[in-house]
Amino acid sequence: MKIRDNIEYGGSSFLSQIRHNKSIFIVLSIVIIVFNMTYSLAMSVKASSESEITDNQNLCYIEGTSYSDAITTDTLNEIRAIEGVKSAFFHRLISCAIEIKADDDVKEGFMGYQVSAVPVDKRDIEAITGLQLVLGENDIIVNESYHDEGGLQTGTEVFLSYNYSYNEYTGTRKEVKVRIAGFYKQPVLNAWPDDVILVDSSLFDTMQSALYMLSASDIKEAQMDQTAIVIIADDVSNTNKVAGIMKERYETIRLNYALKAAEGLPVFAQAIFVVGGIIVISLIIMSVVVISSTMGNMLKNRLHEIGIIRAIGFKVADVRQLLIIEVTIIALSAVCISMGSFYLLMVLLNVILAKQDLFLLALEISGSQILWSTGITFFTMYIATFKIIGKTSKLNIVEVLRYE
Amino acid sequence: MKLILRDVCKDVTFNDQRIHILTNVNMEIRYGEITAIIGSSGSGKTTLLNIMSLIDRVSSGNYYIGDVNVSSWDDNQKSEFRRAYSSIVFQQYNLVSRLSSYDNVKLPLLVNRRINSSDRRAIVLESLKRLGMEHRKDHKPSTLSGGEQQRIAIARALVNNPATIFADEPTGNVDKGNESIILKAFRDMAEEGRAVIIVTHSETVRDYSNKVFRLKHGEISEVVQ
Numbered sequence: 026m027k028i029r030d031n032i033e034y035g036g037s038s039f040l041s042q043i044r045h046n047k048s049i050f051i052v053l054s055i056v057i058i059v060f061n062m063t064y065s066l067a068m069s070v071k072a073s074s075e076s077e078i079t080d081n082q083n084l085c086y087i088e089g090t091s092y093s094d095a096i097t098t099d100t101l102n103e104i105r106a107i108e109g110v111k112s113a114f115f116h117r118l119i120s121c122a123i124e125i126k127a128d129d130d131v132k133e134g135f136m137g138y139q140v141s142a143v144p145v146d147k148r149d150i151e152a153i154t155g156l157q158l159v160l161g162e163n164d165i166i167v168n169e170s171y172h173d174e175g176g177l178q179t180g181t182e183v184f185l186s187y188n189y190s191y192n193e194y195t196g197t198r199k200e201v202k203v204r205i206a207g208f209y210k211q212p213v214l215n216a217w218p219d220d221v222i223l224v225d226s227s228l229f230d231t232m233q234s235a236l237y238m239l240s241a242s243d244i245k246e247a248q249m250d251q252t253a254i255v256i257i258a259d260d261v262s263n264t265n266k267v268a269g270i271m272k273e274r275y276e277t278i279r280l281n282y283a284l285k286a287a288e289g290l291p292v293f294a295q296a297i298f299v300v301g302g303i304i305v306i307s308l309i310i311m312s313v314v315v316i317s318s319t320m321g322n323m324l325k326n327r328l329h330e331i332g333i334i335r336a337i338g339f340k341v342a343d344v345r346q347l348l349i350i351e352v353t354i355i356a357l358s359a360v361c362i363s364m365g366s367f368y369l370l371m372v373l374l375n376v377i378l379a380k381q382d383l384f385l386l387a388l389e390i391s392g393s394q395i396l397w398s399t400g401i402t403f404f405t406m407y408i409a410t411f412k413i414i415g416k417t418s419k420l421n422i423v424e425v426l427r428y429e
Numbered sequence: 430m431k432l433i434l435r436d437v438c439k440d441v442t443f444n445d446q447r448i449h450i451l452t453n454v455n456m457e458i459r460y461g462e463i464t465a466i467i468g469s470s471g472s473g474k475t476t477l478l479n480i481m482s483l484i485d486r487v488s489s490g491n492y493y494i495g496d497v498n499v500s501s502w503d504d505n506q507k508s509e510f511r512r513a514y515s516s517i518v519f520q521q522y523n524l525v526s527r528l529s530s531y532d533n534v535k536l537p538l539l540v541n542r543r544i545n546s547s548d549r550r551a552i553v554l555e556s557l558k559r560l561g562m563e564h565r566k567d568h569k570p571s572t573l574s575g576g577e578q579q580r581i582a583i584a585r586a587l588v589n590n591p592a593t594i595f596a597d598e599p600t601g602n603v604d605k606g607n608e609s610i611i612l613k614a615f616r617d618m619a620e621e622g623r624a625v626i627i628v629t630h631s632e633t634v635r636d637y638s639n640k641v642f643r644l645k646h647g648e649i650s651e652v653v654q
Contacts, residue, residue: 030539041527333523336484337537337585338512340505422484426523 026343028350035350038327039358045323046355050362052312053405057363057398058370059308063301064397065371065388071294083212087256087268087282088116094277095250104256105148107270109263112152116216116253117144119232123167123222124184124200125175136175137186140168140220144229152257153223154209164206166223172208181205185228189235199235201228215281216253254278309405316409324348324417331417332425344418352414356406360399364390367398430495432458432481432593432624437490439476439647450476451647454490458640460592460624463615465634468644474628475597477644481626482517482595483507512540516586520598522578524570530557530581531566537589556588557581560614576607583614594618596627600634612637 039046089096096115104113124137142165150158154166165185171177185203190196203224211221224232227241234244256271258264268280324331331344339347371388378387439451450473458464458481468474479485480492483499484507492500499510511517516537524533534553538544544552557563560580570578579599586594596615600608608631616637619625627634635641643651 026540027542034539037527037532329523330525330527333525334536335508336482336511336517336519336523338508338540338589340508340540342505343508343540423479426484426519 026339026346031347031350032354034347035354038351039354042323045319046358048319049316049355049406050359052308052315053356053359053402054363054366056305056308056312056405057360057402058367059301060305060401061364061367061371061390061394061398062388063297063305064394065390067294067297067301068391069388070297082261083214084261084264084283085111085258086212086214087258087264087271087280088214088216089254089256089271089275089278089280091252091254091275091278095252096254096278097250100275101254103274104254104271107267109258109260109267109270111257111259112149113254113256114145114149115248115251116255117229117233117248117251118142118217118221119187119229119236121185121187121222121232123165123171123177124186125177125181126184138171138174138220140171140222141218142185142224142229142232143217143221144226145223146226149257150223153212154207156207156209158206160206160223160225161204162225162227163201163203164225165203165228166207166209167205168211168220168222169208170211170219177205179205179207185224185232187232187235190238192238201231203228213283214255216255305401309401312405313409316406317413320352320410321413324413328417328420328425331420332422335420335422336426341418345414348410348414348418352406352410353403356403359406360402363402364395364398430460430592430624431493432456432626433493434481435491435493437477437480437492438488439473439480439485440488449647451480454647454649456642456649458624458626461619461622462639463619463625463627463637465638465641466626466628466644467630467635467641469630472644473647474644478517478595478597478626478628482515482593483510484517512537512589514591515593515595516589516591518579518582518586518594518596518599520601522570522575522582522602524578524581524585526570529567529569530562530573530584533570533581534566534585534588536585541589552588556584559587560584561610576603576610579603579607579611583611587614587618591623593624594626596625598629598631599627600629600631608633 101113101115104110118141120139121142122137122139126136145153145160147159150156150160150166156166158166160166167177177183182202182204184200186198186200188196189199209223211217211219230241230244230248233248234241237244239247256267258267264282268282271278271280335344368390371390375387434454434456437451437454438449441448441450454477466474466477476485480487483502487500490500491498494510494514499507502510525536528536531553534556535549538549538552554563554566557566560583562577562580562584565573565577565581570581573581579602583599586596594615599611599615603611612634615625615627619639627638629635639654641651641653642649643653
């Protein structure tokens, strides 16, 4: 039998049975939609994690907290010497305020911003801000969100006010005139509030000694050891390596870094694949049962027709070929219907995701997805029908025609 | 050439009981003649026709087409014979209900790779014309009368120019007018050198036949030349 005749006959048979094929289209569409949703979602999560990792400098930061021994200056120096570490410093903070006023005699009616000061040296400044700056004792670098606030510009002179205790329960404010040496984009760290300004260590020690009623040298001595540390890797790709070395060398320091969470995204994508895969396989098994039963009923209703064509000379192989072509036509139609349904669903979901500002998770259809969907559909159809086709094509002509 | 049956038996098992449908049937059928097989219901006429048309197999005995013993042929060989050298006309017409008259008649040609589509169309229309059914070529079986359906079935049987035509009660469900048209068509076919084997109750068919076998309880009881 010629393929063209086969397609013509199979096509007319398909059209005459199209109402009965509804359930096949429905189950296959469910399988293909779930498969494509899983595939697209996992791919978009993976892609979004990759773009987050390469675009986000926050991922260079590692925060360390010692939960037993304090971290000594020697340890800090060892950490600074680790390959891939750009900078490392103790995590220290003190509350203060930037006040904008003409001179220190003004007591009322001036503008001020509550900020947190962090002491840094030249290496830290370059690592945090990317600026090649040497801070003088009275220089500060301000979070860029304050830029232009109340006229704050690079070079503007302001007052930095801080608490000064002159006895255990009483104190007052003290202030020092400082110059804004620049602005920087503050990294997002768990231990840092949103208002961090960077100051020279000696200015920081001055402010702390005033708070704790100690001399600057005493406070320096007292602050030799700390329990928290901030480490900056020289590149995002080195963050994991540095964290790994840290974990190996300093078991008592608990590390927290954003890349750790970002690393989880590909794992999350894999989890979507695995869970989605299990669901898709279950649905395929269910589809095989449904399709097998539907096709079984359809062919049962056509036994008479098959008996007739066998009686007029169609061989078992001709009938088998005819039925395979029919199944192929059904499978092709199912691919078109299911991919069309998925496309519409995807457009709808992308509109919803866009409204939620989740552009990175926008779903897409790739060529490989279409190939996979086609493969799954054909695989399901053939698995579901090969036994029935074999059985039907070998029917007993006399019995079928006599029964009718 | 002849169709020869030698001691053909057909048994079936039903509820663990062996039932003899045909017992030691011996027949010789010549080409160029109409052969009628007559008998009452249950006498084994249709089974005999099914064996001769190779859609059923003998339980014992031999069936020769010419010099070839076809009793042991496999399914493919039998299909090849049915598609190339014989046709069957059924009592219940056995047309495919979803296909038009034209497509029903075309069916046997689908398995003939040597005929191209334009020749195929001409052959189908010629076959329909021969039975006076050309004007009904686009009609589906459900829109045709019993007689018309049988004529379409005969047109289908003739379309691949078979040497042997087997007909099971071809006039059983048709009126006198259609019966006459059908039998004349069979007579023409026999005159063209074909073997026409008709299973029937009808006495009219007997009048058109060159040879009549009377079947009783699965055995040939009488042969009338």
